[in-house]
Amino acid sequence: MNLPIQPNDIQAVIEADRAHVWHHLIQHKPFETIDPRIMVEGRGMRVWDATGKEHLDGVSGGVWTVNVGYGRESIANAVRDQLVKMNYFANSAGSIPGALFAKKLIEKMPGMSRVYYSNSGSEANEKAFKMIRQISHRHHGGRKYKILYRDRDYHGTTLAALSAGGQPQRVEQYGPLAPGFVMVPHCLEYRNQFPDAESYGLAAANAIEEVILREGPDTVGGLCLEPITAGGGVITPPEGYWERVQEICAKYKILLHIDEVVCGVGRTGAWFGYQHYGVKPDFVTMAKGVASGYAAISCTVTTEAVFEQFKDDASDPMSYFRDISTFGGCAAGPAAALENMRIVEDENLIENTQVMGARMMDNLRALQDRHAVIGDVRGKGLFIGAELVSDRTSREPAEEKRVQAVVADCMAQGVIIGATNRSLPGFNNTLCFSPALIATASDIDQITESVDKALTKVFG
Numbered sequence: 001m002n003l004p005i006q007p008n009d010i011q012a013v014i015e016a017d018r019a020h021v022w023h024h025l026i027q028h029k030p031f032e033t034i035d036p037r038i039m040v041e042g043r044g045m046r047v048w049d050a051t052g053k054e055h056l057d058g059v060s061g062g063v064w065t066v067n068v069g070y071g072r073e074s075i076a077n078a079v080r081d082q083l084v085k086m087n088y089f090a091n092s093a094g095s096i097p098g099a100l101f102a103k104k105l106i107e108k109m110p111g112m113s114r115v116y117y118s119n120s121g122s123e124a125n126e127k128a129f130k131m132i133r134q135i136s137h138r139h140h141g142g143r144k145y146k147i148l149y150r151d152r153d154y155h156g157t158t159l160a161a162l163s164a165g166g167q168p169q170r171v172e173q174y175g176p177l178a179p180g181f182v183m184v185p186h187c188l189e190y191r192n193q194f195p196d197a198e199s200y201g202l203a204a205a206n207a208i209e210e211v212i213l214r215e216g217p218d219t220v221g222g223l224c225l226e227p228i229t230a231g232g233g234v235i236t237p238p239e240g241y242w243e244r245v246q247e248i249c250a251k252y253k254i255l256l257h258i259d260e261v262v263c264g265v266g267r268t269g270a271w272f273g274y275q276h277y278g279v280k281p282d283f284v285t286m287a288k289g290v291a292s293g294y295a296a297i298s299c300t301v302t303t304e305a306v307f308e309q310f311k312d313d314a315s316d317p318m319s320y321f322r323d324i325s326t327f328g329g330c331a332a333g334p335a336a337a338l339e340n341m342r343i344v345e346d347e348n349l350i351e352n353t354q355v356m357g358a359r360m361m362d363n364l365r366a367l368q369d370r371h372a373v374i375g376d377v378r379g380k381g382l383f384i385g386a387e388l389v390s391d392r393t394s395r396e397p398a399e400e401k402r403v404q405a406v407v408a409d410c411m412a413q414g415v416i417i418g419a420t421n422r423s424l425p426g427f428n429n430t431l432c433f434s435p436a437l438i439a440t441a442s443d444i445d446q447i448t449e450s451v452d453k454a455l456t457k458v459f460g
């Protein structure tokens with residue numbers, strides 16, 4: 001179905017965009033000769049652009065966000081009702097949706113206790129980093145200030161979050177970075193760095209311990225990991241990895257911070273990615289799927305034990321978390337998040353994610369049998385990556401421009417998929433799929449059929 005868009009109106013929008021909007025994550029030179037893409041409307045799994053063309057969205061708004069799909073009137077109504085009643089007050093005071101959403105969220109996260117609101121994934125991670133630093137100052141004489149992050153993980157765009165960035169092309173040209181962030185090796189078994197190890201999962205986790213011992217355990221305060229690495233190539237953790245990571249954190253009294261900005265609220269077929277692996281985190285951060293992009297909201301969730309460390313000395317004027325995020329007080333965020341969570345529950349979207357995720361995985365594995373260029377397929381729930389290689393034996397990554405040609409061909413067919421891009425030099429070769437949790441079997445099949453056609457066209 002194409003939308004009835006008036007060419008004259010939309011041309012003015014395109015010209016205003018071309019003249020004045022600085023788009024995210026894209027080179028602008030081409031817009032001197034081609035029109036920037038403008039998305040005009042969305043319903044369910046589908047979006048329409050300014051030319052009226054319909055697309056099936058296989059990546060939930062480009063960056064795994066619109067988990068409950070487009071055009072949800074009930075979320076819009078919940079936000080509207082909240083805005084006319086009470087739109088904003090600084091979060092030093094509470095709000096009705098803020099309190100109710102925090103309670104509902106914590107019910108899904110046994111062992112966790114407190115919710116700190118802000119607006120973006122980067123910011124949610126910065127809060128956790130600041131908390132770890134303040135705990136170090138208040139309880140460890142300032143020594144346990146280092147924060148470990150993992151090769152290939154991404155935690156955001158602000159400078160401290162970038163300093164914890166394991167994707168060199170995101171970081172390049174933005175230095176100098178913040179001190180005190182130290183990288184540990186990735187855990188992608190397909191790119192095994194420990195071929196002689198009996199257990200790859202144990203070896204990859206032990207590599208973290210080696211970094212801790214090298215740096216000095218009394219200098220390391222936190223370890224920040226994605227439960228399943230997203231933009232670094234959809235990396236599911238190997239067998240035994242998380243158990244060992246948890247042991248290491250306990251052994252050296254290192255706080256474990258799980259970045260669920262992508263995986264949180266259903267994406268992987270569980271409420272949270274870490275819950276697949278029995279992990280007990282100290283911090284969990286989340287953003288994208290929390291309100292599916294209907295309002296800006298992120299959460300830094302902590303245990304009560306972490307929270308207690310900020311209120312143990314009321315006589316000290318510096319002893320509490322002295323942080324504010326102005327728009328963390330916007331009531332639209334938790335109002336949208338509450339309704340988003342109701343939808344996930346009432347429409348059984350976690351179960352749907354498991355079933356549709358399994359279908360997508362099967363479809364992609366079937367494609368792997370027919371296209372030698374697919375070296376590896378991995379993921380969980382509706383969060384899947386297909387790594388493209390020019391040679392299956394040597395695992396030489398496919399050329400980035402051909403990977404992008406596959407994405408472009410799917411787009412031409414009216415299906416939006418993603419690929420790792422400008423993240424990992426030489427390894428931007430993984431196609432990414434993250435359709436909304438409402439996807440049906442025919443949506444999944446349409447996405448994988450378009451990939452089939454695109455691979456045939458680009459790689460033969």
Ligand SMILES: Cc1ncc(COP(=O)(O)O)c(C=O)c1O
Nearest residue numbers: 120121122154155156230261262
């Ligand atoms: C795992 C992860 N953490 C953090 C972020 C940063 O979130 P935001 O762009 O909302 O700041 C992202 C963004 O893609 C992400 O993928």
